[in-house]
Amino acid sequence: MTGAWRLDGVPALVAGGGAEALAEVVALRERGAVVTVLATELVPALEDLVDRGLVARGADVTEPELVASARLVVDARTPQLRAAGPDLLHLAREAGVPARTVDTGSGGGGTRGSGDGSVVLVGGGPGDPGLLTRQGYAELLAADVVVTDRLAPVGLLAELPGHVEVVDVAKIPRGRFTPQEEINAILVREARAGRRVVRFKGGDSFVFGRGYEEVEACRAAGVPVTVVPGVTSGVSVPELAGIPVTNRGTVQGFTVVSGHAAPEDPRSTVDWEALARTGTTIVVLMGVQTLPSIARTLLDAGRADQTPVACVMDGGLPSMRTVRTTLGALVSEGLPEGLVPPAVTVIGDVAALG
Numbered sequence: 001m002t003g004a005w006r007l008d009g010v011p012a013l014v015a016g017g018g019a020e021a022l023a024e025v026v027a028l029r030e031r032g033a034v035v036t037v038l039a040t041e042l043v044p045a046l047e048d049l050v051d052r053g054l055v056a057r058g059a060d061v062t063e064p065e066l067v068a069s070a071r072l073v074v075d076a077r078t079p080q081l082r083a084a085g086p087d088l089l090h091l092a093r094e095a096g097v098p099a100r101t102v103d104t105g106s107g108g109g110g111t112r113g114s115g116d117g118s119v120v121l122v123g124g125g126p127g128d129p130g131l132l133t134r135q136g137y138a139e140l141l142a143a144d145v146v147v148t149d150r151l152a153p154v155g156l157l158a159e160l161p162g163h164v165e166v167v168d169v170a171k172i173p174r175g176r177f178t179p180q181e182e183i184n185a186i187l188v189r190e191a192r193a194g195r196r197v198v199r200f201k202g203g204d205s206f207v208f209g210r211g212y213e214e215v216e217a218c219r220a221a222g223v224p225v226t227v228v229p230g231v232t233s234g235v236s237v238p239e240l241a242g243i244p245v246t247n248r249g250t251v252q253g254f255t256v257v258s259g260h261a262a263p264e265d266p267r268s269t270v271d272w273e274a275l276a277r278t279g280t281t282i283v284v285l286m287g288v289q290t291l292p293s294i295a296r297t298l299l300d301a302g303r304a305d306q307t308p309v310a311c312v313m314d315g316g317l318p319s320m321r322t323v324r325t326t327l328g329a330l331v332s333e334g335l336p337e338g339l340v341p342p343a344v345t346v347i348g349d350v351a352a353l354g
């Protein structure tokens, strides 16, 4: 993580709001750059980065001070927008700023694939590109089209050959999302067109990833489908914060649960009272807003007020941070300051470690 590869604090401009721009933006952020994106329309995952204040947004590529104040310019607009808009490379060159163009491929509905058509679900790990498996990376390189989620290591997509089409189907809590049926339909349609499809997901595809539904949709359509396991955030995100989910002598197991539905919500099928008594570490995914209610249920079931709780946000990303609290404080004071999704929450004695 040293040397010319790093761009710490370097202001970078990325023009374009599509999936290719997303990949560039994430890759630049991983290298430490301070990124401004220039586009009128953004794919959901890019919009989410802007909404969370992690990426700035400029309105117009012609704003001369935007180009002049950058130290790096990337033009990731579609060929159509590039043709209709100003010549960004020229503007950058005039301002003495290094600039390059990214191939935005066919921009949808692309070419017929060379093979028989197939789908592979690749678990991308928690977000750090280094935590994707070698097999997963090989699948990405061999793909005709990559259908990606927001929590996958999308920066890696900037390394793919120019002909690879990238489709962003990010699902953002309480934000824009692509319905699951539509994602299934995209996978089947692309594979039937003879293309090699990678479904790129965060963590592991079968851990709250709706991966099995996608496998079933492919099977029902007669499309060959395989799965490459990924490093799940349920274990790796705590670990990146230094927290072991088990620890010899203190805790002999862990339980990963979804906090999407609060304990009192009829949709919740988790027996929280039983969980409180298991003596294992509790790892909650998809549950920030519901944490106070989860804490109340665990306390009522006999867990101690002082039980440590650690919430690790953006694990494996440059913006990663951890906040710590206790079950008692979650109930009496509510959510800790600054706690926002995505986060993995660890409840139990190990949450005091790290």
Ligand code: SAH
Pocket: 126, 127, 151, 201, 202, 203, 204, 205, 206, 207, 208, 209, 231, 232, 233, 234, 237, 284, 285, 286, 287, 312, 313, 314, 315, 316, 317, 341, 342, 343, 344
């Ligand atoms: N299939 C994924 C989980 C999908 S559910 C996996 O195996 O990891 C999405 C939830 O995962 C988020 O709400 C959050 O709780 C967790 N998550 C995934 N990536 C994360 C990250 N980098 N940092 C923090 N939490 C993450």
